[in-house]
Structures are given as C-alpha cells and as structure tokens.
Amino acid sequence: MIIIRLFLLTTTLWCLSGTAISQDKIHAFAGATVYPIEGETIQNGVVLFQNGKILAVGAMGSVTIPSDAVRIDLPGKIIMPGIVDTHSHIGGGSGGDASSALNPDVRILDAINIRDDTFKKALAGGITTVNVMPGSGHLMSGQTAYLKLRPANRIEDMLFCSDPLNDICGGMKMANGTNSMRDKPFPGTRAKSAAMVRQLYVKAQDYRSKIAAAKGDPEKMPKRDLEMEALVQVLEGKRIVQHHTHRSDDILTVLRLAKEFGFRVVLHHVSEGALVAKEIAEAKAPCSIIVIDSPGGKLEAVNLAYETGAILEKAGVDVAFHTDDGITDSRLFLRSAAFAVRAGMTKPKALEGLTLAGARMLDLDKRVGSLAPGKDADFAILSGDPLSVYTHVEQTWVEGQKVWDRANPEDRKYAVGGFQVFRESSSGDMCDGGAE
Amino acid sequence: MSMRRFNPTLTLPLVRGRPGWGVLYAMLLFSSSLHAQLAIKGETVYTMVGTPITDGVVLIKGSKIDRVDRASAVTIPAGYKVMNAKVVTPGLIDARSVVGLSGMYNYAHDQGQLEKSDPMQPELRAIDAYNPREQLVEWLRNLGVTTLHTGHAPGALASGTTIVVKTVGNTVNEALIDSTGMVAFTLGESVSNNFKSPGTRSKAVAMMRTDFLKAKEYLNNRKNKDQEKRPATDLKMEMLARVLTGEVKALITAHQATEIMAALRLQKEFGFTMVLDGAAEAYLVLDEIKKSGVPVILHPTMMRHYGDARNISFETAAKLKQAGILFAIQGGYEGYVPKTRVVLYEAAVAAANGLSFNDALAAITLNPARILGLDKRIGSLEAGKDADVVLFDGDPFEYTSHVCGVVVNGNVVRETCK
Numbered sequence: 001m002i003i004i005r006l007f008l009l010t011t012t013l014w015c016l017s018g019t020a021i022s023q024d025k026i027h028a029f030a031g032a033t034v035y036p037i038e039g040e041t042i043q044n045g046v047v048l049f050q051n052g053k054i055l056a057v058g059a060m061g062s063v064t065i066p067s068d069a070v071r072i073d074l075p076g077k078i079i080m081p082g083i084v085d086t087h088s089h090i091g092g093g094s095g096g097d098a099s100s101a102l103n104p105d106v107r108i109l110d111a112i113n114i115r116d117d118t119f120k121k122a123l124a125g126g127i128t129t130v131n132v133m134p135g136s137g138h139l140m141s142g143q144t145a146y147l148k149l150r151p152a153n154r155i156e157d158m159l160f161c162s163d164p165l166n167d168i169c170g171g172m173k174m175a176n177g178t179n180s181m182r183d184k185p186f187p188g189t190r191a192k193s194a195a196m197v198r199q200l201y202v203k204a205q206d207y208r209s210k211i212a213a214a215k216g217d218p219e220k221m222p223k224r225d226l227e228m229e230a231l232v233q234v235l236e237g238k239r240i241v242q243h244h245t246h247r248s249d250d251i252l253t254v255l256r257l258a259k260e261f262g263f264r265v266v267l268h269h270v271s272e273g274a275l276v277a278k279e280i281a282e283a284k285a286p287c288s289i290i291v292i293d294s295p296g297g298k299l300e301a302v303n304l305a306y307e308t309g310a311i312l313e314k315a316g317v318d319v320a321f322h323t324d325d326g327i328t329d330s331r332l333f334l335r336s337a338a339f340a341v342r343a344g345m346t347k348p349k350a351l352e353g354l355t356l357a358g359a360r361m362l363d364l365d366k367r368v369g370s371l372a373p374g375k376d377a378d379f380a381i382l383s384g385d386p387l388s389v390y391t392h393v394e395q396t397w398v399e400g401q402k403v404w405d406r407a408n409p410e411d412r413k414y415a416v417g418g419f420q421v422f423r424e425s426s427s428g429d430m431c432d433g434g435a436e
Numbered sequence: 437m438s439m440r441r442f443n444p445t446l447t448l449p450l451v452r453g454r455p456g457w458g459v460l461y462a463m464l465l466f467s468s469s470l471h472a473q474l475a476i477k478g479e480t481v482y483t484m485v486g487t488p489i490t491d492g493v494v495l496i497k498g499s500k501i502d503r504v505d506r507a508s509a510v511t512i513p514a515g516y517k518v519m520n521a522k523v524v525t526p527g528l529i530d531a532r533s534v535v536g537l538s539g540m541y542n543y544a545h546d547q548g549q550l551e552k553s554d555p556m557q558p559e560l561r562a563i564d565a566y567n568p569r570e571q572l573v574e575w576l577r578n579l580g581v582t583t584l585h586t587g588h589a590p591g592a593l594a595s596g597t598t599i600v601v602k603t604v605g606n607t608v609n610e611a612l613i614d615s616t617g618m619v620a621f622t623l624g625e626s627v628s629n630n631f632k633s634p635g636t637r638s639k640a641v642a643m644m645r646t647d648f649l650k651a652k653e654y655l656n657n658r659k660n661k662d663q664e665k666r667p668a669t670d671l672k673m674e675m676l677a678r679v680l681t682g683e684v685k686a687l688i689t690a691h692q693a694t695e696i697m698a699a700l701r702l703q704k705e706f707g708f709t710m711v712l713d714g715a716a717e718a719y720l721v722l723d724e725i726k727k728s729g730v731p732v733i734l735h736p737t738m739m740r741h742y743g744d745a746r747n748i749s750f751e752t753a754a755k756l757k758q759a760g761i762l763f764a765i766q767g768g769y770e771g772y773v774p775k776t777r778v779v780l781y782e783a784a785v786a787a788a789n790g791l792s793f794n795d796a797l798a799a800i801t802l803n804p805a806r807i808l809g810l811d812k813r814i815g816s817l818e819a820g821k822d823a824d825v826v827l828f829d830g831d832p833f834e835y836t837s838h839v840c841g842v843v844v845n846g847n848v849v850r851e852t853c854k
Contacts, residue, residue: 294541338835
C-alpha cells in the first residue's frame, strides 16, 4: 500500500514537472519597466510568480522579493503580459471543406499540427495566447481553438479548456461578404448568405426548444446532432461567434443577425468599421481589427485605413488586434498597435488591444491579458518601447516557463528567418482565399 | 536608365511631333516655378552625401534644389514659403514595384503586371501599361515615395520592361523619368507555376540562352551591308538586342542561391549589364555576388516566406552591406494583401535587424538612384538635383512617426501628417 502511494506521488510530481519546471520556487522579475495593462506603468517594477501564476506586481520596495526567490534582474527591459492574438492561422490547420458553406460541427483542434513551426513565429513575437481560426472561405467554417502556446506534444496540452467533449474550447468562425460567395452549395449573393445563416440558426433554436421540452428525460431528447449542439452553445452565449467582416453593410448584417438570434459576436478585420462606428458601439460589439500597410488586394479592403482603431476607440468600442498570420507576420505583431497609435489611438488602449481586450473577446480575461495576482504568468520581455520599430521581443514566458529566448540561437533563428528555418510556407490560407 | 534618355524625342515616341507638346512642357515648367520658392528647414537634414546637417535648410527654386546648408549660413529670400520639420530626407525611391500596372482592386482588369501568353515577352512596354491615377501611387506618395521603378512583375522568363516615374502626373509622359528602365527576367519556381514550359530550372536557363543567342545573331544580321539580307524588325529581338548591347539593363529576379548563380552565369556568358532582384538567399553567395559587381534590389524585408523566397531573412540587408555590395530595398509585388508594400517600412525593419539607420535610408534613396543610373538627378539633397523632399515629425523609421510633407519636382503635394 505504501509502495503504491509512493508510486502515485512520484507520478504526480513527474507530471507536474512535465508542465512546469521548478515552479515550486517563487520567481521574481526585478528592475524592469512593467506594463500591467490594468493600472499605470510601473518603473523599476517587480513581478512575482510561482507555479505558473502571478503572485504580485508592483514597484520595487512596495513588493517584497522573498530571500529564497529566484531573482531575474531585467534593468532597462519592458515586461508586458504575454500577447493575445485574437485571429491567426498558425498551426497549419483548416476547417470546413468545399462540401458545405456551413460547418458548425468542424473543429480546427482536430487539424492543428502542434509541431508546425509557425508556432515559433508567434513565440518570437511575444504571443502566448492565440485564437486559431479555420479559414474564411465559408459562412461558417468551424469551431476555433483558443490555445496557450505551452510546450506541447498533443493539442490537448495547448488548449485552455480541459475537456474538448464537454467544454467550450474556442469560438465559432463565421464570415460574410465575398470570401464565402462561391458556386453551390455556397451562396452567390449577400442576401442568400444571410438567409442561409438565418435558416441554420432557426433550426438550432428549434433544437434547443426540444432539449428544453425534454426536461432532462433521455427518452424525449432530440437525436444527437454535432452541428446543432455547437450552435446551441452559440445561442446560449457560451460560444462566441468570431465573425470575419469587412464592408460596412456586411458589418451591419452581422449585427442584425446577432440581435435576431441573441448570439455574442466579435467583429474581425472590420476594414470599414470607421463608417459604422456608432452602430458598432451601440450594439456593444467588440472589434478585432487588422492593420495592413496599404489598402486593397481585395475589393472589400480598399477602404482599409490606419485610423480604424482610433475611430472605434473614440466611439467607445472595445478594440483588439490580430495578425491573421500569414496575412501579417506574428513576429511583428507589436507594429499593429504602433500603427494604430500613429493614426490617433491612445497608447494604453492600443497596448490593451494586444492583450486584455483580446482576452475579453475570447472569454479568457480571468486567465490572461494583464499582469495581476492570480493570472497566468505569461510574459513578453522586450528590449524597449513596445511601439518602437527598434524593439525586439527578447523572451517569451508561458505559465512561469521561459519558452522562447532571443539569446538562444536555436530560438533566435525564428525571429529573423534564414536558410531552411521554416519548413512550412506562410502562404497556406492566403492562397486559397481562406484568410483575411 | 540614364539622363540622356529623358530627352522627350527619345523617350516619348508617342508624343513626338504632337503639336502643342512644347507649349505643354513650358506650362509645366512655368506652373512648377509658381509654387516652388521653398525653404524646408529641418532639425536634422539627411542629405545622403556627407554627415547629416543639424538645423539645416533646403532651398528650392523651380523644380530643382538650389542650396542645402546649415540654416545659420543661409538667409531665406523674401517670398519663400517656409516649411519646418524634425527630419528632412530626399524623396524616397521604391527600387522595384509593380504599382500602376497592378492596381489596388485586384480584379483581372486592374492587374496588368504579368502577361501569361508566353514566358518570354521582353517587348511588352511598361509605358503602355502604367496608370498614373492608380490610387496606390497616391498612397505611396503620401508616405514619402517620390520615385517608382515600376513595371512588369516577376513570374515570366521575360515579362516586359520597367520604367522609372515620379509619383505625380496625369499621364505616363508627365510622370516619366526613364521610359525603358530595364527588362524584367525571372528564374525560379514562379515561372514554372505560370507556364507549362519551362518546367525545370535547367530548361529555363536553356530557353534564356537560346533566345539571347538568337538576339546576338539578329544584331549581327541587322548590320548586314546588304539591306536585302537584314532580318525584318522583330520587337522581341530588338529588346533582347538592347539588353545585349548594354543599352537596357537586365533585371533578373532570382531568390534561391541556385537561381542567383544561374543568373550570374548568364550575365557572364552574354556580358549584359545586370541587376539582381529579390535575392532571398543572397546571404549564401555573398562572395560570388560581390565578385560579379552586380548590384542587388533586395526583396521587401517583410516579404512572406513562401515559394522561391521561403528562406528569406530580416538580416540579409545587413549582410549585403557588410559584404560591400551595392543594394536597394524594394516594395516588390504582392498578389494579395497588402497590395503594395511601403519601402519606408521595409527599410525600417532592416534597420531594426542589423542595418544602420544611414544605410537603411540609403537603401531607399541614393542607392536605388545609383542602381537605376539616375543618381545625378535624384536620391540625395544636393544643389541641382530634383526637388524631391520628405518631411517627418520624428525618426522616419519609427512606426509612430509621420510623413508630414512631401515635395515632388518642387511642388508641395502633401502638407498634412500621415
């Protein structure tokens, strides 16, 4: 009996050390400028963390570093929360196929290659939390996956949720406008696009009514339907719709459908958001925007402007950014916020857009997005001002572990590229019209 | 390609003899002189020749720079419009673009940068395809780009010619600096993706050599004393012959080291004047490029790593500099989003990855002017040069700085910050 107990104990310890190395000791970052996102910037700050969680954040002196803590001095550096990318295509996965325009049953988590080196690009950009989306070539291309970029051997190691069969592990990717207009069985017009979506949600409402009517009686429950089950989660506000939309009229269509069916929605890309900022604010719809160097490339993006973030912020909209990697490069994600500031967004809101605002849009703001006691010990350590072109991400930490370090040549190569650094091409989703 | 070809009778065959050209030309000169009594004061003036001037001033008369000096040494004449900036640089030059042939909408009829009916069509002229009203031209101009080396895209063995234009003008003729900049050649996978043949690297090189040999023969036969025996004019052969004689440069896009070496071999065999374009894997063959004396128009720093360019690095610009190779940084060609890149931003990322500030700025000003053979006219702030000037409210490479003024040919084309 004792032997068995000892065995169990050892196994437990081994399992713990597998996910967290020497996390029993308190770690202290000392001397850096800390951007906690919630609260003022702290000069000469201290961040204490242990077992993957933040214990304390404050100015040197106001936070006491225990004498037995592992102290890491970072003078001249910047510490910000691990960056949250609300919309990315890293991991080489894809969602629904050409057989249907509506694929609520399809899960991107079943298709992600956790060894794909695009994950290294994200880490090199200081990104620790990612909403990996299936492409936007469908009205509904499938369930997205909220990932923490932990060292992993299987997708389950990266998920925020603990049980993909019962938990909400991501959002529902939807799209409107031209990306999802194709030959049958896809819609050919905008009105048809909306009609097909409405029909499906009406069906899901009916399915939900049947479940309610069954009052838990297994005999009376409707037959299991993977599509309907996912959509009931959407109708109940548990699974957020992550909606690709560019043109102002398409944005309003999304808001109209969200109101009709009462689902929670995050608007993505929002190229013409400035034209309907008031309507977006009234609908309290958060926006995850993309920042592109020049407009065009597709008809819906010809009015894309650096000012979108500033205009939405002024209208009172919650604004986050995304890479849409490979449309923009995960390694250079900080520049999205910098361009928004260039065009009038405030610096605090722009930095929030890289972190906490994104976390809110993924329902993960209790776990990530700011430096506060109890939150995950995810950090991006920078060489300088987050908005400066000359700044490099020097280290990326996930749940108390250093997972990327520019000082290590094996890590650094992913930050700069070079001969045979990337096995996978960055073009994937871009070429089949899936992304953006 | 050179100053001499700016003579309208040589560059602008379409215009030659048209009544009223002289009048129009005079009007243009007159109208620019109306606006161009300018003094641009900068806390730092990067002339690109010698050390930057602290508290400098650029005096502009008509379409040309009159004087560049310390402000304390200059009395600004009465009646001059005075503009102030933190930082003043020469107008930026995009060393390799397709803007104006490739439009922002990205549907078939605004994409004129690549004709796919035949892999070898050097005779396709960029002047016949450039749209000076393309909105991306304005977009780039507002971000400080005053000169574009634009034209046919990579993707064919020879896709056509390039031109050099200022980012102003209602017609291509008004915009033009050089009507036949270079002929755009490509070696690489992209050619095989666009055409049934060449399907392999060696076939591509064989096809190029065959056509250059034909052009050599054509050149000789055209010189035949017996007029009867001279071949009929063949536009394709004419253009390749102009490359062979060195009149027009060969711009060869090659990304992988294998293709870069093949391009250098072709240059050696036929002796043409070559510019290496793209050059993603240049860092593998720096010595060979240096030895060849061929300048490089490097891919956009932030270009996506895929296809021929799968091995690109942010640090190649710094390595080219270290190796002593003359290079410029380009905006390049994009098939999707963003529809064009902005050389200012591409140079900025190079500056953040090992290239010095001055060298990054040179890569989008004086270096491209040299590679294009136009450094007597553009690329630096010096008396007698074109009055192309950009005003910034901070470090030009910082994302949060703004372009707050753009002057092209002495005309103020933008005075608000972007």
